[in-house]
Amino acid sequence: MALKLIRKFVASSLLFVTAASASAETFVFTAIPDEDETRLVERFRGVADYLSEQLDVDVRYIPVKSYAAAVSAFRNNQVQLAWFGGLSGVQARRLVPGSEAIAQGVEDEAFQTYFIANTSTGIDPAEDLASLEDQLRGKTFTFGSKGSTSGRLMPEFHIRETFEEAPEDFFARVGFSGNHTRTLRLVEAGTYEVGALNFQVWEKELENGNIDTNAVQVIWETPAYPDYQWTIRGDVNERFGDGFKERVKEALLALDDQELLESFPRSGFIPASNEDYEPIRKTAEEIGILD
Amino acid sequence: MSGFDLSGLKASFGGERVLGPLSLRVREGEKVALVGKSGAGKSTLIRLIHEQVGRNSSLVPQDLGLVNALPVFHNVFMGQLDKHSTWYNTLTLIRPFAADRAAVKDLLNDLGLAEKLWIPAASLSGGQRQRVAIARAIYRNESLLLADEPVSALDGPRAHQVMSLLRDRFATSVIALHDVELALQYCNRIVGIQDGLVELDEPSDRLSSSDIMSLY
Amino acid sequence: MLSYPTVRASLIFVAVAVVGLLFADIAITASNPWRDLGNFFLGVVTPNFFSSEGLLTALLRTVAFAFVGVALGSFFGFLLALVYRLLPVRIFCAFIRAIHELFWALIFLQFFGFHPLTGVLAIAIPYSGIFAKVYSEILEEADPEPRRLLPPGTGMIAAFLYARIPDVWDQMRTYTAYRLECGLRSSAILGFVGLPTLGFYLEASFSQGLYSDAGAMLILFYVLIATIPLWVRPKLLPIYILAAPFFLGEGLPIVWGNVERFFTEDIIPAPLRSGEGMAGMVPWLSDLMVNEAMPGIWNTVLLTQIALVATGILALLAFPLISNHFGGPVRRTSGHVFLVIARSTPEYILAYILLQLWGPSMLPAVVALALHNGGIIGHLIGRQTNTLRLRPDAITGFNRYTWELVPRVYRSFLAFLFYRWEIIMRETAILGILGIYTLGFYVDSAIQNIRFDRAMVLILITALLNIGVDALGRYIRRKLALQTMPTC
Secondary structure (H helix, E strand, O other): OHHHHHHHHHHHHHHHHHHHHOOOOEEEEEEOOOOOHHHHHHHHHHHHHHHHHHHOOEEEEOOOOOHHHHHHHHHOOOOOEEEEOHHHHHHHHHHOOOOEEEEEEHHHHHEOEEEEEEHHHOOOOOOOHHHHHHHHOOOEEEEOOOOOHHHHHHHHHHHHHHHOOOHHHHOOEEEEOOOHHHHHHHHHHOOOOEEEEEHHHHHHHHHOOOOOOOOEEEEEEOOOEOOOEEEEOOOHHHHHOOOHHHHHHHHHHOOOOHHHHHHOOOOOEEEOOHHHHHHHHHHHHHOOOOO | OOOEEEEEEEEEEOOEEEEEEEEEEEOOOOEEEEEOOOOOOHHHHHHHHHHHHOOOOEEEOOOOOOOOOOEHHHHHHHHHHHHOOHHHHHHHHHOOOHHHHHHHHHHHHHOOOHHHOOOEHHHOOHHHHHHHHHHHHHHHOOOEEEEEOOOOOOOHHHHHHHHHHHHHHOOEEEEEOOOHHHHHHHOOEEEEEEOOEEEEEEEHHHOOHHHHHOOO | OOOOHHHHHHHHHHHHHHHHHHHOOOOOOOOOHHHHHHHHHHHHHOOOOOOOOHHHHHHHHHHHHHHHHHHHHHHHHHHHHHOOOOHHHHHHHHHHHHOOHHHHHHHHHHHOOOOHHHHHHHHHHHHHHHHHHHHHHHHHOOOOHHHHOOOOOOOHHHHHHHHHHHHHHHHHHHHHHHHHHHHHHHHHHHHHHOOOOHHHHHHHHHHOOOHHHHHHHHHHHHHHHHOHHHHOOOOOHHHHHHHHHHHOOOOOOOOHHHHHHHHHHHOOOHHHHOOOOHHHHHHHHHHHHHHHHHHHHHHHHHHHHHHHHHHHHHHHHHHHHOOOOOOOHHHHHHHHHHHHHHHHOOHHHHHHHHHHHHOOOHHHHHHHHHHHHHHHHHHHHHHHHOOOOOOOOOOOHHHHHHHHHHHHHHHHHHHHHHHHHHHHHHHHHHHHHHOOOOHHHHHHHHHHOOOHHHHHHHHHHHHHHHHHHHHHHHHHHHHOOOOOOOOO
16 A cells, blocks of 8 residues: 555656656766766757767756765666776676677776875885885875776776785775865875876866865876777667667767867767776776676 | 740741741740641741751751652751851762761761661651651751651651750751650750730640640 | 673673774775865865855755755654554564665655755655654553543544643654754755765865855855754744745656666566576675675674774763863853764765875774764763762862763663664665765765666665664663663
C-alpha cells in the first residue's frame, strides 16, 4: 500500500513537471565538476546555446556535485552526452554499452598532471619524481576529486609506481580537495604542502594572474596521457532521429567560438575513439579503482 | 550583633496587601516565635526579614531548598559556600576535606542523621530532609536564625530535641511555628500575626496557650 | 561523589575520550586559519542577498522538500506506530532510521537520479522510522482510564479515536512540528549531494570563497527556522502540504529500468555478478572489511566518543548563557542568539565550514558536532534551570552553578547526552563524505568508483553500528534510570 501511495504521488508530481517541459524531447548533457561551479555553469550554458542552435533541439545543461553523479546520470539515461575526464569516461562507457567517445580537446591527446608544492616546503622542481622522494616523504598531500583522472588516477599511479607505497603510507596526510581549483588554493594557502592537478587549470589560472607564484610552484610534470572527451550514448539516434550522433559530433568538432573554447580551455576539438582511452583503463585497473 | 530593627515591612500579592505595614525590633538574645493561622503572613514576614538582614543569618525556608542529587554532606556544607573560595568549594564537591567531613558528621550526630552522611537527599524521608535543612542552617554558623516551620514534619520527641538544639545554637532567632506549646517552651517572646498585622507581642512567660489560641 | 553511578559513568566516558584523543588526528593544518575564519565572519556580517538568482528558489525548494518529506514520514510513521509492538516492525524501523538522510539520498541518486523523489524519500524514509518510534511511545503513555470506561462493545477504531488520540494529540502535534524544524535542516544539507536545496548553493559559494554569498544564505536559513512559529500555523498546514509537491522543481525524469538494474545488478557483490560464486566472496569481503570497513569503524567510533564528551562539556558550559540564574537580559539575549545559531546549523554545514577554514583533520568534525549538539542540549538544560526556584539564601555566581544547578540538572543532562549518542554517531559517519576517514568516506569512495555493492555493505555496517550504539545508549539510560524526551 505504501508503494502504491508513493507511486501515485510520483505520478501526480511527474504529471505536473512533465506538462511544463515535455512538449519536445530535450537533449540533456552534463560535465564532471572539475572546477569552480560558476565557471562551469557559464561555460556549459554557452555550449548548450551553441548545440541548441546547431542541432535544432532543446539542449539543457545540468550541473552535478560529483564525478560519480555525472557518470550515474549518463548511465541512467538522464543525460545523453557528457564532458568526462579520462577515468570517468572509461567508467561511463563500461556501464553503457554502445556509448562512445566522439570528440576530445586538442590538448587532451597529451594531457599532463602537475605536482605543485607550497614554497615554504623548500622543494625544488625536478625532472623525475624519484629524485624528490626524500623531500616529499611525510608531507601532506591533496588529490582533486576521488574520480578525477588528472587529479587522482595519474598522480596516484605515479606515486605508487615510483615510491612503491600507497599514497596514504608515503605521505603524512592525504586528502581529496574536490576539484582542481581548490587543490590549487589549498596548496597556495599551505593547508596542504603538496598537491596534484590538471595542468590546463594551472596554465589558465597562471595566465589570468590568479596564482601567487611566491607561495606555490610546479615541482614535477607527469608524462602525457589521454584525458577529457565528449561521450555520447549509443541510443540517441532512436530518440532524436537518424544521424543525430553524427550531427552532435560534427557540431562539437566545428566549434570555433574562441571565447567558449578559451573557457575550457582548449584550442579546439578533434575526433576521439574509445580505444584512445585504453591506457587509462589499464592504469585504473592496476591501482584497483576499476574491477 | 544579631538583633535587627525593621520598619515599614509590607508585601502585596496580586494587588492585595497581605502583610503590614509593620515594624519589628528584635534585640540580641531574643527568641521570637511567630504564631498565627496559616495564611496570616508568617512566611512572608520571614522572607522580608531575610531580604533585609541578608546573608548574616541562617535560614530554614519552608520548602527547604535541598539539592536532591547531592548527598546529605554536601547539602549541609552548602550553608558555608559563601565563606570559602570557589576552588575550595569545587574541590569539596569532588572530594570533601577531612575537617569539614568531621564537622558535618558531628552536627548530624546531634540530629540523629550521622549514618545518612553520604546518602543522596532524594532518598530521605520528609522528616530527615527537614533535619538536613536545619543542619545546613546550624552549619552556617550565624547567630541569627530565621526559620519557617522547621519542625513541622518531625514527631514529638524529635521536635523537642531539634528545638532545644536551635535554642542553644543561635543567640537570636525568629521562628514561625504553628505548634503553640513548642513556641511557649522554646521562645522567650511571642509575636502573633493576624491578617498581616501584629496582633500580639508579649514575652512568653506572660502568656498561656489559651491567650494565643484566640489568634486561631 | 565517586559512589554515584552517574558520576562514574561520566568519568568512564571522559577517560575513553581522553585515550581516544591520543589516537585521533587532531590538528589545524591550514597555515592561516584565523585569517580565513575572520574573512568568513566578515562575509557573514556583510551578507550579499542578491548574488545568486537561485537563492530564493533554493529556499523555496528547501522548505518544499522538508514539508513533503516530513508529511510523508509522519503519515507512514503513524501507521507503523500502530503496529509497533510487532518485533519485525520495530527492527524494520530501527533499521531505516539508522541510515542517515544523506546516505538514503546517495542511494536514490543512483537510480532515480536528480528527480525530486530522491530528496523526498531521503527525508521521508528515515523520518518514518523515527516517527513510528516516538508516536508509539506517546501512544503508550496515553491514560488507559478513559478506554476502560467506554461502553462495552465500542469498536476498536472508535475507541482509538475517542479515548486515545485526544489524550496525546497535543504531544504528537508538538513533536511533529519540532520534527519539521529538523526536516528543514535535513533538506538543506541534501543540496550537498546535488539536490536543488540550500546546500547546493552554499557549497558552491563556500568552495569559491564567496563568504558574503554564503553568509546571506546562512542568515536566511536562520531566519527561516527562527520564524517557524510565525509562518507554520495549524490552519495553513494543509495548504502548505498540498502546495509543497509543486515546488520541488522538475529535476530529470525517472527511468524505471534503472531501479530494477540497481537492485538486480548494481548492488549484487562483484564476485557473484561475475559468476565467481561464493569462492570469490571471501577475498572480496575480507578486502572490504580490512581496507575499508575496519578503518572506517575505528575512526567513526573514535570520533563519536570524542565528540560526545566535547558535546557534554560544551552543553554544561553553554547552559548558563540562557539561564536566568546568571547575567542580565543583554547577556541572556546574546546567549539565546548563540545557542539558536549553534543548534540551527546542521553539523554537516558546520563541519564543512570549519574544514574549509582549518584544513582536514578530526578537529573540525569534533568542534562541529560539539557546537550543534552542545547547543541543543545546552538550550534544553538552560530552559530547565529557568523552572528551578532556589531558596532565597542560595549562593550566587560560580558556586550557584556547581552546587545548586549542575547537581539538579545533571541527570537530565546525561539523559539527553546518551539519547544523542546514536545521533552523533550517525552524523560522524556522514561527515566522512567531507574527507574525514569515517565510514562515510569509504561509502563515498565506493560510490565515486561506481561500486554500489561495496557502498551498500558499508552502509549496512554503518546502520548496524548505529543500532548497536542506540541499544547501548538505551541500556545505560535504563541502568542509570534516566528519562528524556526525544530530540533530533
